[in-house]
Ligand code: ADP
């Protein structure tokens with residue numbers, strides 16, 4: 245059986261990371277009762293570890309002996325997967341480490357990655373379907389975006405949000421007791437008391453999207469971390485001291501364009517689904533070297549409400565108030581909230597809050613560059 249599995253490219257040894265804190269806190273039981281028996285029946289050897297705290301998965305993968313495993317599987321939400329990607333890309337041997345297949349079995353509140361993987365095959369986003377996909381050893385390549393914020397750098401596989409969506413996502417935390425209706429209820433509240441944010445969005449358009457925004461004449465220093473696509477990555481990277489730094493590519497020849505606010509909402513996506521029932525970026529592809537950017541500037545409240553009702557099938561993008569474009573690189577210069585002297589907006593990338601919207605965050609003039617590896 246083992247030789248046969250090998251011939252099919254199926255995994256024989258998996259490192260499994262279970263987040264007992266994910267979602268409804270039942271990942272441990274679900275793993276024992278529903279997942280482990282399937283993996284055992286498929287004759288897969290599992291090394292299992294439970295995360296004890298935030299960033300634990302990142303710490304584990306940073307020092308894990310990868311040669312022992314055919315893949316790492318997260319029994320969790322998207323958060324642990326993001327930690328694993330960051331752990332791998334911060335290793336000295338990141339270039340080989342990142343080739344290790346990764347899997348996710350949905351046990352969290354946010355399962356956008358599993359949903360994005362299973363949905364095109366017509367499969368429901370369920371624990372057995374995800375487990376079977378792992379057993380079959382199906383693989384797809386995935387773009388990783390580098391997010392730079394001053395001296396800080398991290399790797400993103402899902403999204404970056406600012407404005408309405410980020411405010412709803414993060415500020416509604418205090419209504420967690422409601423369960424998932426908290427998002428809809430708080431979104432209604434936020435639409436009624438709509439906020440707008442000053443700021444600029446700069447981007448390098450993907451082919452076909454050159455007409456969006458206005459040309460930028462001069463692009464200042466982005467610390468040289470401009471990268472374009474997977475192919476570029478392979479040909480231009482130099483050996484780095486520790487972890488992937490991003491290839492150094494000249495800014496010359498890149499056509500930057502810019503859109504000026506005020507903005508209601510900004511949503512940058514690497515994959516179509518941000519959660520099981522939200523499809524903000526229906527045109528997003530796993531490895532096209534592009535991020536899908538959705539911008540809403542001026543928009544009447546009634547239209548926003550209408551869009552909210554069409555989030556689950558992605559048809560909201562047809563609204564005339566939605567600007568949908570694909571970019572190769574991206575930079576956000578967030579400003580203050582319109583009509584408010586000090587407050588900025590929350591910025592969240594893959595669940596990591598990189599700006600809280602407080603006074604200091606605005607004064608320090610955050611600049612983000614998101615680009616490709
Ligand atoms: P969900 O989709 O429900 O948010 P995730 O698996 O994405 O679930 O995990 C959410 C967060 O929980 C991650 O940021 C992760 O670092 C954190 N975490 C992992 N293990 C623990 C733990 N033992 N206690 C508290 N938080 C944890």
Ligand code: MG
Pocket residue numbers: 387513514515528529530531532533534535536
């Ligand atoms: Mg993409």
